[in-house]
Amino acid sequence: MEIYNFPFRAMGSPCEFQLYTSDKNVAETACKKAHAEVTRLEKKYSRYRSDSVTSTINKSSGNLSGTKVDSETALLIDYAQAVYKQSEGLFDITSGVLRRAWNFKSNNLPTQSQIDETLELVGWQYVEWQRPHIVLKKKGMEIDFGGYVKEYAVDAAANTLRNHGINAGLVDLGGDLKVLGPHPDNKPWQIGIRHPRDPANAIATTTLGQGAIASSGDYERFMTIDGKRYAHILNPKTGWPIEGFSAVSVIASECLIAGSCSTVAMLKGEQQGKSWLDSLKLPYISVTKDMHVDGTTNLD
Amino acid sequence: MSYNKKQNISPTLAALYSAAFALPAYNKTVEAAGAPDSEPSISARISKYDEDRLSSSNFSGLGDQKRYDIEVGQVSVVYPINDTVQLTVDSAYEKMSGASPWFVQPDAEGSPVQVMSGATIDDERFDASAKLDIYKGKYTISPSVGFSTEKDYQAIFGGVSVARELDNKSTTLRGGISASFDEVKPTSDVVNDPNRIDSDDKENVSAFVGIGQVINKNTVVQSTFTIGHLSGFLSDPYKLVFNSAVPGLRDNRPDDRTQYIWSAQLRRWSETLSAALHADYRFYYDDWNIRSHTLDVGFLKHTDSGWSFEYSMRYYSQTQAEFYEPFYQAARSDGYYSSDYRLSPYGALSFRVKLAETINNWTVGVSAERYISDKSYSLQSVDVENPGLVDFTLFTFGVDYSFK
Numbered sequence: 001m002e003i004y005n006f007p008f009r010a011m012g013s014p015c016e017f018q019l020y021t022s023d024k025n026v027a028e029t030a031c032k033k034a035h036a037e038v039t040r041l042e043k044k045y046s047r048y049r050s051d052s053v054t055s056t057i058n059k060s061s062g063n064l065s066g067t068k069v070d071s072e073t074a075l076l077i078d079y080a081q082a083v084y085k086q087s088e089g090l091f092d093i094t095s096g097v098l099r100r101a102w103n104f105k106s107n108n109l110p111t112q113s114q115i116d117e118t119l120e121l122v123g124w125q126y127v128e129w130q131r132p133h134i135v136l137k138k139k140g141m142e143i144d145f146g147g148y149v150k151e152y153a154v155d156a157a158a159n160t161l162r163n164h165g166i167n168a169g170l171v172d173l174g175g176d177l178k179v180l181g182p183h184p185d186n187k188p189w190q191i192g193i194r195h196p197r198d199p200a201n202a203i204a205t206t207t208l209g210q211g212a213i214a215s216s217g218d219y220e221r222f223m224t225i226d227g228k229r230y231a232h233i234l235n236p237k238t239g240w241p242i243e244g245f246s247a248v249s250v251i252a253s254e255c256l257i258a259g260s261c262s263t264v265a266m267l268k269g270e271q272q273g274k275s276w277l278d279s280l281k282l283p284y285i286s287v288t289k290d291m292h293v294d295g296t297t298n299l300d
Numbered sequence: 301m302s303y304n305k306k307q308n309i310s311p312t313l314a315a316l317y318s319a320a321f322a323l324p325a326y327n328k329t330v331e332a333a334g335a336p337d338s339e340p341s342i343s344a345r346i347s348k349y350d351e352d353r354l355s356s357s358n359f360s361g362l363g364d365q366k367r368y369d370i371e372v373g374q375v376s377v378v379y380p381i382n383d384t385v386q387l388t389v390d391s392a393y394e395k396m397s398g399a400s401p402w403f404v405q406p407d408a409e410g411s412p413v414q415v416m417s418g419a420t421i422d423d424e425r426f427d428a429s430a431k432l433d434i435y436k437g438k439y440t441i442s443p444s445v446g447f448s449t450e451k452d453y454q455a456i457f458g459g460v461s462v463a464r465e466l467d468n469k470s471t472t473l474r475g476g477i478s479a480s481f482d483e484v485k486p487t488s489d490v491v492n493d494p495n496r497i498d499s500d501d502k503e504n505v506s507a508f509v510g511i512g513q514v515i516n517k518n519t520v521v522q523s524t525f526t527i528g529h530l531s532g533f534l535s536d537p538y539k540l541v542f543n544s545a546v547p548g549l550r551d552n553r554p555d556d557r558t559q560y561i562w563s564a565q566l567r568r569w570s571e572t573l574s575a576a577l578h579a580d581y582r583f584y585y586d587d588w589n590i591r592s593h594t595l596d597v598g599f600l601k602h603t604d605s606g607w608s609f610e611y612s613m614r615y616y617s618q619t620q621a622e623f624y625e626p627f628y629q630a631a632r633s634d635g636y637y638s639s640d641y642r643l644s645p646y647g648a649l650s651f652r653v654k655l656a657e658t659i660n661n662w663t664v665g666v667s668a669e670r671y672i673s674d675k676s677y678s679l680q681s682v683d684v685e686n687p688g689l690v691d692f693t694l695f696t697f698g699v700d701y702s703f704k
Contacts, residue, residue, distance in 0.1 A: 068383050071435070075323045082319035086312045131437050132384060156325035165602055167574055256320050257313070280310050 001168070001184045006031040010038050011150045013174025019161065020168035020184050030164035034157040038173065041153045044073075045145040047096070054145055062139025068132045076145060076152065077129060083148075083260045084124050090267040091260065094136075095236035096144035097121045102241075104221045104232060115239040122236050151214050151259030154178045158212075158255075178212035178255045193285050193293075194219070196246040204285060204293050208251065214259035216266045217247030217287070233266050244269030244289075251283040251297060258282070318470055321517045340379045343700040347372040351398065351692045354414055358687035360407065363416025364399035367690065371395045384435045390446075391428040397421065401688035403540040404626045404639040412626035412639075414687040417538070425450040429457075438465045442476075455482040461508075470514035474524070480504040486537040495550065502532030506559075518569040526561040541637040543628035551638045553623070559586040575601035578612075590643065592618035593679065598652075610654040610667075617647040617679040626684055644686035647677025656698075663700040669693070 004027040006017040017034060021027035047054045053073050060067040069077065083091040101110040101118045121141045128135035136143065150173050158171045158178040168181040170189055182188050188209035192202030196219045206213075218231030218241075230241045248265045252258040261280060265273040270288065277284045278296075285295035309317070320326060351367035359365055374392045381387055399416045407413045429446025445458040459478025466473065485499040506528030513521050532555060539551035563582040570577060582594040598612025621643040623636035649672055656665030671692050675685035 070383055072324055075319075078322065079316075079319040082315050086315050132435070152323065152325065159325045162574065163602055165574065254317075254320060254326065256323075257316050260316060261313075276312075280313050282313070 004028075004031070006035070008035055008038075010035075011042050011153065011173060013150075015173045016170075017157070017161065018170045018172070019166050019180065021166065026164060027166070030161050030166050033164065034160040034171070037156050037160045038153045041149055041156060045076075045149045047142070047144055047146065054143065057134055057136065058142045060134075061136035061141040064135055064137065066128065066133045066135030069134055071132075074131045076149070077134060077143075078131075079256070080143075080145075080148070081124070081129060083264065087264040087267065089124070090236065091147070091264050092122065092124050092236040093143045093145065093147060094124055094127060094141055095122050095234060096146070097140070097142050098234045098236070098239055101239065102230075102232070102234065104223045104230070107223050107225065109225060109230070119239045122239070147263060148256060148259055150174065151176050151212075151255040154212065154214075154255035176212075176214040176255055176259055179208050179210050182209040193249050193287075194247065195291075196287055197291065203287060203291065204295075206251075206285065206295075206297050211251055211253050212255035212258050213249055213251045214255050214262050215247060215249040216259070216262040218242075218245075218266075219247065233263075235267060242267055242269060244271075245273055245286050246289050246291065247287040248273065248277070249285045250277070250280075317517075321470070321514065326517050339703050340377070341700060341702040342378075343376045343698060345372070345374045345696055345698040347374075347694060347696040349692060349694045351690050354401075354416060354688070358414050360405060360413040360415045363402060365416065366398055367416075368396055368398035368400065386433045386435075388431045388433070389428070390430075392426070394425040396423050396425070400538065401641065402538070403542050404687060405542040406544075406627055412684060412687050423451050425453075439463070444478075452485050452487045453482065454485075455480055457481070457504075472512040474510040474512070475508065477505070477507045479506075482532075484533055484537060495548070496537055497533070500533035500537075502530060502534055504528060504530045518571065520567040522565040522567075524561075524563050526559075526563075528559040528561070530557040530559070531555060535638070536640055539638070539640060541625075541628060541639050543631070543637065545629060546631045549628075549637050551640060552636055553621075553638055554588065554636060557586055557588055559584065561585075573601065575599055584618075588643070589622040590618055590620065592616065608654075608656045608658075610652075610656075612652045614650045614652075615647070615677075616649075616673075617677065618645065619680060620645040626686055639686070639688075641686040641688035641690065644689070645678055645680065645682045646673050646675050646686065646689055647679065648673035649677055661702050663698075663702075665696075665698045665700075667694075667696045667698075669695075 001020045001022055004019050004021050004024060008015050017031050019027055043049060044052060045054050046052045049055060053069065057067055057069065080093045097118050101114040121138055126137045126141060128137060154171050154173050154176050155178060158180055161169065161171065161180055166180055168184055170180065171178045175194060179189055188207040191206050191208050191213055193204045193206065194215060194217065195201045195203035196217050199219050218229060218233065221232035223230050233242045234240065235242050245266055248262045250258040250262040252261065261282060265277050268276055274286065283297035285293065285297060287293055349370040349372065354365045354367055372392060372394045376388065376390045379387045398421065400421060402415045402417045404412045404414055425448065427446065427448035429444060431442055431444035434441045440463040441460065443460045448455040457478065457480035459476060461474060461476025463472055463474045481501065481503055483499060483501045486496050506526055508524055508526040510522060510524035515521060534555065534557055535553045536551045541549045541551060543549050561582060561584050563580065566579045568577045578598045580596040584592040594614065594616045596612060596614040598610060600608065600610045602608045621638065623632060623634065624638050624643040626639055628637060650669055652667060652669040654665060654667035656663055673689045673691060675682035
């Protein structure tokens with residue numbers, strides 16, 4: 001068995017498949033197919049492409065007859081609705097428009113009235129979802145799959161690799177990853193947890209023999225004003241960046257679940273987030289604002 | 301690690317998993333319900349079905365020992381008309397030749413031996429059917445129509461079935477009705493038989509209800525109950541029966557037959573074997589008093605080299621129809637007679653292997669099946685075996701193309 005690496009760039013991040021195989025041709029074919037699956041999802045749900053499903057839906061905002069979606073999109077919307085309900089409205093795929101008020105490159109805070117204006121367009125309650133029709137009732141509303149499609153793509157790529165007979169390896173899309181199976185000597189993979197203030201390095205490492213891990217943190221886009229850090233994770237109810245954890249990583253059998261749970265924990269904040277994570281009984285690693293690492297998994 | 305141990309899963313997590321597992325990336329064992337194929341596809345198969353020659357020990361010496369050979373060509377097209385409607389068209393052409401069992405008579409020792417039709421039968425059959433799958437929210441409505449035609453037989457059929465996903469998406473309820481209207485017009489080129497009917501017809505109506513349940517992402521179970529009613533000419537116009545008390549009797553069966561079928565299916569994806577396993581059981585009962593059990597188990601694996609390999613075996617056992625005898629020695633008060641091996645008590649085993657490989661948009665597959673039937677395979681002990689029991693071999697070659 002040899003290890004085979006397939007690095008690429010997708011969804012704005014460095015990505016990699018690492019797999020063990022006895023046949024390089026099989027590995028190559030499997031990686032090409034899995035890469036095509038990631039690219040397919042990226043194109044289909046990118047909000048930057050005018051021909052994407054996301055853009056088609058968003059262009060229909062304000063049109064009360066809405067737009068029709070395919071079955072995969074329908075299931076992704078169903079999933080978002082389930083996370084919305086389970087997070088008591090904190091995970092909301094209509095919250096992306098808050099971006100219009102928050103420009104993290106500007107180093108200027110938006111005014112409350114700018115936030116209030118965009119908040120008018122935020123709220124799953126303004127979406128009428130009757131499969132296969134989705135209606136964004138207010139003109140200018142947007143939905144965004146960006147909060148979970150990368151994690152879904154991790155699972156989809158892993159499924160494609162498995163269908164090609166790959167049983168040992170790792171799918172890594174920008175730090176959200178899924179283990180296909182342990183190393184050939186049955187040793188688990190070493191996974192580094194990104195340091196929120198030094199993202200090139202790990203603040204902790206854990207081991208994973210199977211399953212998936214996904215992280216959410218305040219390090220991706222942020223600005224610091226008067227010593228206070230404003231991160232890109234915005235509360236859809238207040239329109240303001242969340243406070244609390246600096247980062248949360250969750251381990252689950254599927255990356256999609258791990259990703260949603262880490263995002264919701266970030267949105268809930270330190271105290272509520274922790275008790276919510278505890279109630280899920282999923283292993284997690286959290287990093288507080290003062291870089292204190294805590295968790296329910298084996299940490300090194 | 302704790303996440304893959306069985307534990308009381310939190311309701312929140314259960315809700316997320318339930319929504320996630322409906323997505324196509326998590327479906328290894330089942331097609332996502334309510335998901336039309338997004339691309340058209342076409343598949344073509346050719347098959348060769350060969351029945352074994354009738355063994356000399358079961359042969360009366362009358363007629364031809366060479367039984368049916370059938371060559372089959374099939375074409376199937378799946379075409380998504382739009383996001384919510386998908387059309388499937390199937391058609392098949394069959395060319396058959398060979399001799400068929402005519403009647404059973406006792407030999408010098410009183411054991412039953414088969415009399416075969418003399419001349420070789422040549423026939424052709426063509427059938428075609430079309431089905432729409434209409435996806436409407438949680439419902440999938442599937443109307444279908446079709447016909448089948450051969451020299452001595454015409455049939456038209458149609459039906460509609462409805463599937464509904466329950467809110468949790470892991471449960472699917474199904475129900476449907478179907479009907480078939482058939483006309484039998486026996487030809488006289490098999491054997492010269494002036495007493496044969498000129499034409500007659502029969503109807504078949506049936507209804508089913510079923511439930512499918514996703515137990516977890518790797519396990520799916522389904523159960524279906526079907527009730528069917530046949531009426532009209534249900535006898536075999538080409539078959540006679542031997543009765544030492546009453547000469548010249550024809551195969552004559554009741555004009556009604558009610559059938560009850562219960563089936564259960566288990567599909568399981570094994571992570572360790574990275575293979576799909578299936579186990580299907582079917583119980584059949586009808587008011588001619590035939591009871592049968594079918595158990596089908598199989599194994600499907602995608603190998604490292606890109607091939608998929610499927611192995612399955614089926615066991616079947618049935619009891620006889622109440623009026624069946626290999627041959628008769630007295631008149632029956634109800635006037636019903638049949639020595640058809642398909643109404644006799646027997647058991648059967650079949651073994652199938654299939655190899656397929658997908659290269660880009662193409663899938664090429666070959667499969668082989670061997671079927672053998674015997675009285676000793678029956679669950680109940682059988683005193684006298686019907687000499688016409690059939691053994692056969694089936695080879696199939698198929699090509700699928702998906703317009704991705």
